[in-house]
Amino acid sequence: MSRFNLCFSFRLSRMLLLLLLVTVPCVVRAQVPPAPLRVAIVGLVHGHVEGFLGQLPQHRDVKLVGIAEPDPALIAKYEKKYALPASLFYKDAARLIEARHPQAVLVYTSIGDHRKVIETAAGYGVSVMVEKPLTISLDDALAIRKTAREHHIQVLVNYETTWYASNRAAYDEVEAGRLGPVRRVVVHDGHQGPKEIGVPPEFLGWLTDPAKNGAGALYDFGCYGVDLMTWLMHGETPLSVTAVVTHDKPAIYPRVDDDSTIVLTYPHAQAVIMGSWNWPFSRKDMEVYGATGYAITVAADQLRLRHEHDAEERLATAAPLSAPQNDSLSYLAAVLRGQLVPHGDLTALDTNVIVMQILDAARESARTGKTVRLTKLGE
Numbered sequence: 001m002s003r004f005n006l007c008f009s010f011r012l013s014r015m016l017l018l019l020l021l022v023t024v025p026c027v028v029r030a031q032v033p034p035a036p037l038r039v040a041i042v043g044l045v046h047g048h049v050e051g052f053l054g055q056l057p058q059h060r061d062v063k064l065v066g067i068a069e070p071d072p073a074l075i076a077k078y079e080k081k082y083a084l085p086a087s088l089f090y091k092d093a094a095r096l097i098e099a100r101h102p103q104a105v106l107v108y109t110s111i112g113d114h115r116k117v118i119e120t121a122a123g124y125g126v127s128v129m130v131e132k133p134l135t136i137s138l139d140d141a142l143a144i145r146k147t148a149r150e151h152h153i154q155v156l157v158n159y160e161t162t163w164y165a166s167n168r169a170a171y172d173e174v175e176a177g178r179l180g181p182v183r184r185v186v187v188h189d190g191h192q193g194p195k196e197i198g199v200p201p202e203f204l205g206w207l208t209d210p211a212k213n214g215a216g217a218l219y220d221f222g223c224y225g226v227d228l229m230t231w232l233m234h235g236e237t238p239l240s241v242t243a244v245v246t247h248d249k250p251a252i253y254p255r256v257d258d259d260s261t262i263v264l265t266y267p268h269a270q271a272v273i274m275g276s277w278n279w280p281f282s283r284k285d286m287e288v289y290g291a292t293g294y295a296i297t298v299a300a301d302q303l304r305l306r307h308e309h310d311a312e313e314r315l316a317t318a319a320p321l322s323a324p325q326n327d328s329l330s331y332l333a334a335v336l337r338g339q340l341v342p343h344g345d346l347t348a349l350d351t352n353v354i355v356m357q358i359l360d361a362a363r364e365s366a367r368t369g370k371t372v373r374l375t376k377l378g379e
Contacts, residue, residue, distance in 0.1 A: 036063040037333040040102035042093045042117050043109030044074040047203040048131050048158075052106060052329075053082050061324070061333040066100035068093045074202060093120045102126060104154075104332055110206035111213050115140045118155055122147045127154040129332050133223035133359060134352040136214035141356035142377075148349060154335055154342065155349045158328045161189075161224050161284050162346040166297035169318035170288050174232060178307055179290025182232060185271040186287040187225030190217060193277035195252055208256055215363050216256025218245050221275030226358045228286055229264060229271040231346050235354060238264040238271075242371040243362035248278055262362045353377065 039062045041049065056064055068090045069075050075089050090096035093105065097120075105121045107114060107130040114135045118128050134157050135141050148155045161167055173179050191197055194207050206212035213219055222243075230236075241264055245257035252258075259278045264271040287296045292308035298315070306313035320326065324334035331347065334340040342348040354377070361372040 033060070034333075034337060037061060037329075037336060038063055038065045038101065038103045039329075039332075040064070040066040040068065040096055040100060040105050042068045042096070042105050042107050042121075043113070044069040044071070044078055045110060045202040045206060046108035046131055047199050049078075049108040052108075053078065055327075055329070059329050062329045064088070065102050066090055066096045068096040071202070093117055094124075097121065097124045097126055103336060104129060107131065110209075111219070112136050112206070112209075112211055115144055118144050119147050122151040122153050125151060125153060127156075127332075127336055129156040129158055129328065129347075132157055132159045132227070133214070133219060134349075134356050136212075136219070138353075138356050138360040141353045145349060145353050156332060156335065156342060156347045157227075157349070157352045157355075159224060159227055159346060161228065163321065163327055164284070164297070164300040165318035165321050166299065166301055166303045167228065167286060168321060169303055169316070170286060170295040170297055171232060173293070173295045173305070174288060174290065178293060179288065179295060180292035180308070182269050182288060182290050184269065184287075184289040185225075185229055185232060186289075187228060187271070187273045187285075188276075188279075189221040189224040189274070189284050190276040190279045191282040192279060193249065193252065193258060194220075196277075197282075208253055210256050213256065214359070215245070215366075216253055216258055216260075217275045217277045218243065218257050218260035218262070218362060218366065219359055220277075222260050222262050222273055222362065223275070223355060223359060224284060225271065225273030225275065225286070226262065226264075226355045226362075227346055227351065229273065230351050230354050230358070231344070232288065233266060233269070235344055235351060236266060237354060237374050237376045238266050238358065240265045240371050240373050241358055241361040241365055243365040245366040253277070257366070260362075260366070262358075264358065 067088050070091055078084060104127045107117050107128060109117060114130045121128050135144060144155055174182055194204050243262045246259040247257060249258050259276045262273040285297050288294060294306055296304040298304060301318050303316055303318060304313050305316050324330035335342050343350060357377060361374060365372045
């Protein structure tokens with residue numbers, strides 16, 4: 001072999017070796033999954049906490065590092081039911097955060113306590129996900145937004161319906177223009193009543209207290225439809241809010257409404273949102289009517305569709321939601337890892353401040369019997 005060929009061969013071999021050394025470690029690093037997000041629970045009085053504790057052992061994106069709850073009876077209940085070690089439990093959120101250093105707090109207190117917990121977590125720079133709705137008043141919502149901005153934390157709101165593939169499919173129908181401009185949305189949410197379905201006493205106690213829940217069915221189930229409509233309208237503030245509530249079961253719910261209807265008007269659209277503790281069965285469904293078609297969700301994964309020129313409607317199965325937007329914990333982890341920016345979606349703080357503006361106005365409309373006019377909130 002010539003001297004030139006030997007030299008060339010040596011240089012080529014060295015280049016290949018260097019390339020191998022550079023690229024192989026990158027491939028290996030890319031395959032290593034991120035460490036689970038360290039999360040803590042604050043409060044055990046919200047019945048939805050059972051869903052989280054039930055799915056936690058199988059969830060790869062999060063790790064439970066502590067629980068704050070002042071009630072010894074509730075601690076004993078959940079410690080036994082889920083075989084949780086006593087070392088997980090703390091008396092309050094501040095002690096928990098200082099001891100366990102979570103990256104996020106999941107709040108299962110009454111709605112009325114959301115602001116206090118968020119402000120406590122924010123003081124430590126810890127992000128928060130609360131159960132729906134965000135809080136009990138617009139004043140609280142604006143204070144929460146201010147706190148989140150000042151402390152550079154995420155505040156997210158978890159709705160069961162966010163993780164329904166049927167809702168995403170209906171939204172995609174609108175965004176693709178297959179229904180034409182949205183003209184009317186009708187949303188039904190609720191069940192037979194919290195007492196009737198047997199929610200635990202610690203949950204029922206605050207659900208039926210207007211100071212802790214904001215209202216009754218108006219807030220508990222009206223919030224779902226308001227959230228969905230705000231998402232469909234890309235955060236647009238409605239022109240007006242009109243609400244009617246009834247007390248069909250005063251012997252069971254003497255202090256709060258058990259049935260509600262909210263009407264939202266926009267320049268070219270209207271929403272009718274019915275949240276109730278008086279349905280004959282549990283339901284969470286939505287009807288979206290555009291100028292040229294409609295999409296009606298059926299449970300969590302199906303919808304009825306009819307487009308312009310279709311002879312009849314058809315039943316379709318919605319495509320499954322893709323990770324990390326398929327459940328609340330994966331979503332939370334993705335946001336805190338910088339993989340998702342929660343702006344304008346169902347869970348985002350900006351969406352939910354508008355939701356609280358609408359719910360606050362709905363409560364006032366129901367109280368006074370008058371329509372409430374709205375203007376866009378200042379930033």
